[in-house]
Amino acid sequence: MMYGVEINLVDDGVPIAYNPEHRLLEDATYVVFDVETTGLSAVYDTIIELAAVKIKGGEIIDRFEAFANPHHPLSATTIELTGITDDMVRDAPDVVDVVRDFKEWIGQDILVAHNASFDMGFLNAAYKRLLKKTDKASNPVIDTLELGRFLYPEFKNHRLNTLCKKFDIELTQHHRAIYDAEATGYLMLKMLKDAAEKKEIAYHDQLNENMGQSNAYQRSRPYHATLIAQNETGLKNLFKLVSLSHIHYFYRVPRIPRSQLEKYREGLIVGSACDKGEVFEGMMQKSPDEVEDIAAFYDYLEVHPPEVYQHLLQLELVRDERALKEIITNIVKLGEKLNKPVVATGNVHYLHPEDKIYRKILISSQGGANPLNRHELPKVHFRTTDEMLEAFSFLGDEKSERDRRNKYAKKSI
Incomplete structure (x- = not known):
C-alpha cells in the first residue's frame, strides 16, 4: 500500500517587482503596457496588439499602439474576448517589427502591467524568438496585480475591472490593449501613492521586502x-x-x-x-x-x-x-x-x-x-x-x- x-x-510570496533596482519611484518614468494575444501560450501563440502609455510626474506623456499580423485567422474566442477582428490585423505589420519599435520606445523605463508575468512572458518570448536576443527585458518591472493583493488584501478579487471600479477609474472596452494600459496607468498611480503613505515604500527595490510575510x-x-x-x-x-x-x-x-x-x-x-x-x-x-x-x-x-x-x-x-x-x-x-x-x-x-x-x-x-x-x-x-x-x-x-x-x-x- x-x-x-x-x-x-x-x-x-509572489514578487511585486522584477529586476529590482534602487530607483526612486516618485521621479521614475513608467511604461504601462498591455498585450492582446491569440492565446495564453507565449510559445505557441502570438501578440496581435501591443499598446502602452508612458507616464511621468503623474501625467501621460506619450502613447504606443500597434496591431500585429498573426498570419492566420483569429479564433472566435479571441475575437469575442478582445474585440479584435481579422480585418483589423490583416494589413498590420509583423510582430517582429512591432516588438522592435516597442523595445526602442521603452528605453530603460520601468515597465508596468497587470498580471505582469503574462505580459512579460510574451514580451520576453518575442525578444528571444523574433529579435534573436538571448536575454530577457532588463527593465525594472511592477506587477499591479500583486501590488493590489499586497495593499488591499481585504478585496474579494484583484482583477483589473474590479480595482478600477473600486477606485472610480474609467475602463472602457476591457481587453483592448490601449484602454487596459491607460486604466492600469491610473491604477498604478493610486497604488504607488498608497504604498508610499501606508507602507513607506519609496524605491522600486523595496516593493518585495514584505514578500512571504503574514498572509x-x-x-x-x-x-x-x-x-x-x-x-x-x-x-x-x-x-x-x-x-x-x-x-x-x-x-x-x-x-x-x-x-x-x-x-x-x-x-x-x-x-x-x-x-x-x-x-x-x-x-x-x-x-x-x-x-x-x-x-x-x-x-x-x-x-x-x-x-x-x-x-x-x-x-x-x-x-x-x-x-x-x-x-x-x-x-x-x-x-x-x-x-x-x-x-x-x-x-x-x-x-x-x-x-x-x-x-x-x-x-x-x-x-x-x-x-x-x-x-x-x-x-x-x-x-x-x-x-x-x-x-x-x-x-x-x-x-x-x-x-x-x-x-x-x-x-x-
Missing part, C-alpha cells in the same frame, strides 16, 4: 502537486502537511506553502501532477529552457494521455492536438535532460469508464462555483497498461517507457 495525496502548492500564502496562486510517502517518516510528514494545510493555511482551499513542504519533505516523493501543476502549465506557456528551474523542484514529472487533456483544446488553452502532443513530448525530454523519472499517469478519478456519470453528477451539483462545469469532463478512468502504452505510442520506443516506469516503481517501494 502506498499513501499519497494531491495538494495545492503555493509559493510563500502571503493567500495571495499566491495554488498549483497541484502529488505527494507519495516512501516510508514511515514520509507518512508522518504527509499527515503533518495535510493537518497544516487545513488548520493554518486554509484559504478557499487547503494550501501548503513551498517552505513547509521543504521542511517536511523527508520520506516523500514529490510529483508534478496534472495540467494544473506548474510544470505542465509552464510548458504550455513558456519555452522548455524556462521550465527547467520549475521542474528541478520535483522528484518526478507526470504526463497524462492526450485524451485526459482534451478540455484544454476545448477551452483553446492549447491550440490543437499537435501542440498538445508537443507539450507532452517536451516534458518527457525535460525529464531525460534533468535525469528525473517521467511517469505516465491517468489522473484517475474513478475505476471504470461507465463511472464517469457519477463524477459528472457530483460536479454538476456544485454549479458555477466549480470551474470544471465550464467544459466537458475528460475521461479519467483507470487505464490498463496496454491502454496507456497505446495512448503514448506517439512518443515511440514503448520499451523505454515501460522500463522507465519499472525503474520508478522499484524506487517507490
